[in-house]
Amino acid sequence: MALPELPDNPCLFPDPVQALDQPNGLLAFGGDLSPTRLMAAYRLGIFPWFNPGEPILWWSPDPRGAAVPGDMIMSTSLKKWLKKTPYQYRCNTAFAKVLEGCAAPRDGQKGTWLSPQMRAAYLKLHELGYAHSVEVWLAGELVGGLYGITIGRVFCGESMFHRATNASKAAFAALHARLQGHARLIDCQLMNPHLASLGVKEMPRSHYLQILAEERDKLMPDALWQRGEWPCPLTS
Known part of the structure; x- marks a missing residue:
């Protein structure tokens, strides 16, 4: 399954159940780190985690x-x-x-x-x-x-x-x-x-x-x- 790129709307994220099993919890990439997008992510059980030089990666691991x-x-x-x-x-x-x-x-x-x-x-x-x-x-x-x-x-x-x-x-x-x-x-x-x-x-x-x-x-x-x-x- 291809990893989805986030849309421009900062409040829209894929359903966390769509996250990959390997690597555990990887859900989407892209977007930005604006307060609106970050707070929308946390409210859905999603958080950013990526290394310098990588695109912004969004995660929701299972288990937590x-x-x-x-x-x-x-x-x-x-x-x-x-x-x-x-x-x-x-x-x-x-x-x-x-x-x-x-x-x-x-x-x-x-x-x-x-x-x-x-x-x-x-x-x-x-x-x-x-x-x-x-x-x-x-x-x-x-x-x-x-x-x-x-x-x-x-x-x-x-x-x-x-x-x-x-x-x-x-x-x-x-x-x-x-x-x-x-x-x-x-x-x-x-x-x-x-x-x-x-x-x-x-x-x-x-x-x-x-x-x-x-x-x-x-x-x-x-x-x-x-x-x-x-x-x-x-x-x-």
């Missing part, structure tokens, strides 16, 4: 990595670490710096998928109030964090990073604690062993899309995402 807020797995050693380490937690105070941290090449990698084009697109979503950062600070330095997009009562996680021990896990724990009772799901897109170790589970795409349809027009309290400090996830 997802977590219920409050169901994070934290080992005893991680809990002890978070209790003794003077990390500070903040929301939306350094979104651009979190993007830069997530864009830095990982160990063994030469480049990054989070290109300047992608960073500019998510920064615009942040300015519009749709994208948010969870930040971990130590002695005045940003040492870890994550960012994602809110679609109703679903948080669509995009990427995380760390520059200090357990800092990305700390950010994920803070997100769980903050969203418990307010969001139904944390979307983690594609599973990997690291996410599995934190309690993220595979969910059939059909189930994810059903939950998304039920929750995308509901709202989380605006106060959840106010710029400022968050408590330690073990005391919130």
Whole structure:
């Protein structure tokens, strides 16, 4: 089956069930990264992911990595670490710096998928109030964090990073604690062993899309995402 190219209308996407099995979830190519198109995609369970030099590629994998807020797995050693380490937690105070941290090449990698084009697109979503950062600070330095997009009562996680021990896990724990009772799901897109170790589970795409349809027009309290400090996830 030929991969469809997106039309000019930024709100039109193929049905996610038409995504390829190999590579898992590849649905379409083309279009742009305008806020209208991005938000239309996330509302349908679709996200962009492509390397520099490639056309914009759109995905909806099956199964999907997802977590219920409050169901994070934290080992005893991680809990002890978070209790003794003077990390500070903040929301939306350094979104651009979190993007830069997530864009830095990982160990063994030469480049990054989070290109300047992608960073500019998510920064615009942040300015519009749709994208948010969870930040971990130590002695005045940003040492870890994550960012994602809110679609109703679903948080669509995009990427995380760390520059200090357990800092990305700390950010994920803070997100769980903050969203418990307010969001139904944390979307983690594609599973990997690291996410599995934190309690993220595979969910059939059909189930994810059903939950998304039920929750995308509901709202989380605006106060959840106010710029400022968050408590330690073990005391919130």
